[in-house]
Amino acid sequence: MAEEFMIGIAAIWAALALGLIPAMTLFIGRIAFMTLDADNAAKFLRVAFQIYYLMLACFSGFATALLAIPRPIEAAMMALIAVMALYGRYWLLPIAHNLDDLRIQNRPPGQTTGEGAAARTDIASEIANANHDDVEDLGEEARLEAMRTEELSIQRALIKVQSRSSFIAVIQITFGITVVVRLAIV
Numbered sequence: 001m002a003e004e005f006m007i008g009i010a011a012i013w014a015a016l017a018l019g020l021i022p023a024m025t026l027f028i029g030r031i032a033f034m035t036l037d038a039d040n041a042a043k044f045l046r047v048a049f050q051i052y053y054l055m056l057a058c059f060s061g062f063a064t065a066l067l068a069i070p071r072p073i074e075a076a077m078m079a080l081i082a083v084m085a086l087y088g089r090y091w092l093l094p095i096a097h098n099l100d101d102l103r104i105q106n107r108p109p110g111q112t113t114g115e116g117a118a119a120r121t122d123i124a125s126e127i128a129n130a131n132h133d134d135v136e137d138l139g140e141e142a143r144l145e146a147m148r149t150e151e152l153s154i155q156r157a158l159i160k161v162q163s164r165s166s167f168i169a170v171i172q173i174t175f176g177i178t179v180v181v182r183l184a185i186v
Helices: 002-035 038-067 072-105 113-128 135-185
Strands: none
Touching (some): 002 038, 002 072, 038 072, 072 135
C-alpha cells in the first residue's frame, strides 16, 4: 500500500516535470516575445529559464527519490532528466547568456534589439554605398563589416547552444512520457 502511494506521488511529480518542459519551451517563450519588446522579453526569459531548469531538476529529483526502491528503471530515467536540467542550468544557460551579452555589446551605437533586421540592411547598404575615394570611409566600411561578421559568428554560436538545448528537451520529454506511461501501465 505504501509502495503504491509512493509510486502515485512519483507519477504526479513526473507528470509535472513532463508538463513543465513543453509549457516553458513552447508557450512561455513565445508569449513573452509576442507581448514584450525584444529586450524585455530576453530579460524575462533569462530569469524564467533559470527558474525553469531548477524546477525541472527538483520535480525530477523528487520523482527519482520516490521511485528509487520500487521502480529503479523509472528512477534512473527521472534522474537523467534532472541531470540534463542541471546541465542546461549550469552549463548551457551561462554560455547562452555570455553570447547574448556579446551580441548586445557589439551592436552598432544607437541600435536596439528590435532594429536588428533593419540595422543589418543599413550596414549592408552603407557598405555598398560607401565612398571608396576617402580613406576614412574605408575604415568605417571595414568596421561595419567586422561588426557584421562578429554578429553572425555570435548568432551561429547561439543557434548551436539553442539546438543543443532543444535536443535535450526532446530527450527529456521522451524519458518523461516513458516514465509516466510505465507508471500508469505497470
